[in-house]
Amino acid sequence: VQLQASGGGLVQAGGSLRLSCAASGLALGTYAAGWFRQAPGKERDFVAANSRNRVTAYYADSVKGRFTISRDHARNTVYLQMNSLKPEDTANYYCAAASMPYSDGYYIKAEDYAFWGRGTLVTVSS
Numbered sequence: 001v002q003l004q005a006s007g008g009g010l011v012q013a014g015g016s017l018r019l020s021c022a023a024s025g026l027a028l029g030t031y032a033a034g035w036f037r038q039a040p041g042k043e044r045d046f047v048a049a050n051s052r053n054r055v056t057a058y059y060a061d062s063v064k065g066r067f068t069i070s071r072d073h074a075r076n077t078v079y080l081q082m083n084s085l086k087p088e089d090t091a092n093y094y095c096a097a098a099s100m101p102y103s104d105g106y107y108i109k110a111e112d113y114a115f116w117g118r119g120t121l122v123t124v125s126s
Contacts, residue, residue, distance in 0.1 A: 001025040001115050005095045008120030011085055015124070019080040021095030021117055028052075029073040032098040032106050034113060035080045037091035037122075044094070048080060049106040058106050063089075085124045092119040 003026075007019040019035070034049035048069040050057040057069055068081040078095055096113035107113065 001097075003095050003097065003115055003117035005093065005117040005120040008093060008122045010123045010125065013085060013087055013124055013126050015085050016081070016083045017085065017122060019082065019093055019095070019120060019122075021078040021080075023076045023078075023097065023115075026076075026097060026115060027073075028071060028076050028078060028097060030101045031115075032100075032103055033069075033071060033078045034096050034098070034107060035069060035078075035093060036096060036110060037089075037093045038119075039091040042091075044110055046108045046110070047093070049108055050078075051104055051106045052102070053104060055104075056106055058108060082122070085122075087124045087126045090122060090124050092121050094119045 002024045005021045035047040038044040050069045066084045071078045095117040097115040099114035
């Protein structure tokens with residue numbers, strides 16, 4: 001199983017980026033998925049998650065209204081659209097797939113995820 005995150009980069013405050021997370025060896029349509037981020041010297045924090053059927057999604061308060069999680073099962077890929085970026089959004093962003101397949105919920109705790117990508121760095125300049 002491999003999750004490959006991409007799309008990070010350097011952007012000015014107020015700009016946008018779209019992160020992608022392509023899965024191989026795992027059908028994302030079977031699992032809830034999420035995005036987490038870790039800034040230098042800080043803990044890994046929850047950012048966004050959605051259910052495998054795309055019906056429900058949940059966001060951290062810090063990104064609500066600015067970030068959108070989505071998925072394309074035909075491409076076996078999860079996305080994170082990030083708008084109105086702020087310097088405090090600077091971090092390594094990690095995608096993850098939940099431990100339990102066929103669950104209809106979403107998960108906000110890192111321990112509920114078994115499969116992780118290697119991260120993509122987002123840097124927002126002021």
